[in-house]
Amino acid sequence: MAGPSLEGLINPDMLAWARTQSRMDVATAAAKVHQTAERLTEWEAGTRAPTLNQLRELANVYKRSVGVFFLKERPRVPRRPVDYRQFEVKARETMTPALANGMREAEAKRDAALDIYTQMEEAPPEWDLQIRRDASADHAAEVILARLGVTMQTRAGWQNHYEALSGWRAAVESLGVLVVQLRNVPMEEMRGCSIAHFPLPVIILNSADSPLGRVFTLLHELTHLARAESGLCDLTEDAPRAEADEQVEAFCNRVAGLVLVPPADLLRLPEVQRANDNTQWRPESLQAMRRMFWTSQEVILRRLLDNGKTSREFYRAMREQFQRDYAAQRDQAGGPVPYYRVVLLNNGRLLTRLALNAYGAQAITGAELSRILNAKLDHLPKIREALKGEVIA
Template structure:
């Protein structure tokens, strides 16, 4: 005997809102949900209703909880990101479904963190630094270092881009900035974005990027937060663009460079003094110095160009070569296996996971609440906590 067909009592406008807010057209959403395009169109036009199982597939395709679809009307969504990227008009209007999901997730994690602090009866740390385009990027960068509590001796002792990224991330989290890592989004679309709301402003970098690239993006986004101009960013500098958006991007790049490679320290390096007057640098020198500061060779060369230590022709030639090298590196990377225990720490950050676990261990939230906040199964939670302590 066939099972009865159980319809989902959902509003058509909620289905349409979920699809559109996920950045999917009818054909894309229908394919992801394994339904016919005509069926989905009929559901959105109130001409028919999906079954519960079909609704589950739609929810999965739109990356929304199933419960959202049973609301009487579309909920008020988070404000769209300001887009600082210079794209063709047709591209600029549409973010991928994966990026839209990461934006929603960043907002949701921030709201969760604020709730956890409220449950604990404590105030979140406040990142109070602010700046304007009239300020000197060199001074702004040094101010960030002071707020992060990182000396040059500490930085060069890390000696590895992966360690440098993790240490800078921890320092910024202690200063009151949540740093998340997005996955599933191509670096061609997004290397970083930020939410400038305080307390607990948010920086999101792309886990698919190289560690040195993530570090630079993290500081670029931090400068956006200090300007109160959070959004989706473009680290490229376009000399033919005099718009305010481009002025903001150039300023944020210069602040990031000044924070990561302080002018006086960099110019005092023996390798810089040895190459003084040279318009081109040996790649071995560039590689060693970039690793010492935990930055990419391209970021270092751009900084040296700004300080008058390499020629524009050398920078441009090496930049093109390094970008080709980066594309080959990206193409050679395999997806690897998913480490479900480390994943919440990698993506949401140690400070966020510690906050959730503290609330759970003090009985402020349930096991289900904690596992949902971290995106893991309940039985995995103890392993995540052990990884925090001993990993």
């Protein structure tokens, strides 16, 4: 049975609003709910109304609660992060639905976390990482690295790039940052995003990126937050974008590189001390430093260039090779990821632990927990076990 009609109860304007906020045209949205474009147009015009089951389908596609369709007027939409991406990406008419919905869901997770703190009568972590916008990149990196507490000794304990990502992510979350991850978003559209709402600012990573690529993005976006600015970034160097935007992105890239490869630790290496501005580095040497600092060879080589230990021509040639290698690696399909790990990757340890604690204290219901984490409750035992110390990256 189709179910009773909701004619006269729902606001048809909210149907159109939710669709456009999800960056979908009528034909795309109609296909996703197994309706004709003409029928969806009738619903949005108010000449016909969907049933409750059909409304639930729309809510699922638009990543909204059913209740939003009963509102009398459109809610205020939070201001989006500044778009620092290159011109050719910004010029596209719309975001993909995956990115638009993902950014909105990230903000909803933050709202849910703040509600939990209120219900638990606890204060959210105080945000105290602040960098003046006229500060030098070197000073900014020193401040950030000191607050994160990730030393060379810490890095020596990591066995692979997944442990490196997990370690850096845990360090950033310890500052009171929600670190979430989006899936099904093209790398060309977004590598990272920062939402500078305090307390509990948000960093969004792209699961399509490599582990060490996500580490760099994480620190790039953390720099945005330290400057109290939100940003939607692709991190592309030398890309066509407004001069002011290019300066901000170059600054955040430089800070991320300095945090990952501190100058004092780089320059004390004997092989680096022997190098000059014409040195052409062997792959084995770059690989060794990659495992020492746990960052990409491109970042290592850029830091060597910045310290006068290679030539710009060699850096550019090798960077092109690195980009080809990255593209080839992304094209190789990875194995299936266990469901409980997907939940942790998408939500981060901070939010997952907070929500589970609230559920255990009966501050939220099972249905609320499932909605916040977008997780099935029968996977809770494995999620709890993973929070005890498994590498999540």
